[in-house]
Amino acid sequence: MRRWAVATALAACLPAFAQGPSPALTAELPTELPPELTQALQAGKVPADAASFLVWPLDGSAPRLQHQADASRLAASVMKLFTTGAALRTLGPAHTWRTEVGLGGPVNRQGALGGPLHVRGGGDPSLVMERVQQMVGRWRAAGLSDIRGDIVIDRGLFSLPEHxxxxFDGQGLKPYNAGADALLLNHQAVTLRFTPDASQPERARVTLEPALHGVSLDADLKLLPGVPCGDWRGALKLSMT
Known part of the structure; x- marks a missing residue:
């Protein structure tokens, strides 16, 4: 918990730096970076004037070091600290996400559910396929082997506008652009897996993980031998019909 508080406090200082120097930074502070840090920047080909540092103990004592701490910077992923801090304040550090499952009928001796299976999303951001498979495994261990009714999904926990x-950036199929959802299954993302065919070296098979009902793939692709790979991920184009 303490680490989160520290991270949030540091993130909250950023707007103040962008608006002007903090009074604490007007004092004479060491500005020379430690040799180890300078070497790390050089190894990463990061110019020293492109980085900002502030070493400020949380015990209330004076800052130890500042390097361009009042320069305006793009917050980038540091902004996640604000949402993390808000979540901790709102939900508390002991909050757990719950995905509830209910049976809409009896289970007979053969393990068949004679009714619907209800799944109520609780906003769990880490409900990936591995956890769903574990969930299904527990159902089987409890005696449920067949669902003869519908699977009813309740995503009504969040009341959100259309997303x-x-x-954001015109990349609507990127996983990071997925919106919030009460049942954010597998981060709302699928994986295309390309596997060379041992029997046909010039071909590759394409599979979708997880498999989606009603979605089929042109699962046989031709490989181009002798062509440099380069940015092969960026060159991939998805065509949907």
């Missing part, structure tokens, strides 16, 4: 996945 435009392409609004």
């Amino acid at each position: 435009d996945t392409a609004a």
Whole structure:
């Protein structure tokens, strides 16, 4: 818990730096970076004037070191600290996400559910396929082997406006652009897996993980021998019909 508090406190200082120097930074502070840090920046080809540092103990004592601490910077992933801090304040450090499952009928001796299976999303951001498989394994261990009714999904926990996945950067199919969802299954993402065919070296098979009902793939691709790979991920194009 203490580490989160520290991270949030550091993130909250950023707007103040962007608006002007903090009074604590007007004092004479060491500005020369330690040799180890300078070497790390050089190894990463990061110019010293492109980085900002502030070493400020949380015990209330004066800052130890500042290097361009009042320079305006893009917050980037540091912004996650604000949402993390808000979540800790709102939900508390002991909050756990719950995905509830209920049976809408009896289970007979053969393990068949004679009714629907209800799944109520609780906003769990880490409900990946591995955890779903574990969940199904526990159902089987409890005697449930067949669902003869519908699977009813309740995603009503969040009341949110329509989310435009392409609004941020025009990359609407990127997983990081997925919106919040009460049942955020597998981060709302699928994986295309390319596997060379041992029997046909010039071909590759394509599979979708997880498999989606009603979605089929042109699962046989031709490989181009002798062509440099380069940015092969960036060159991939998805065509949907």
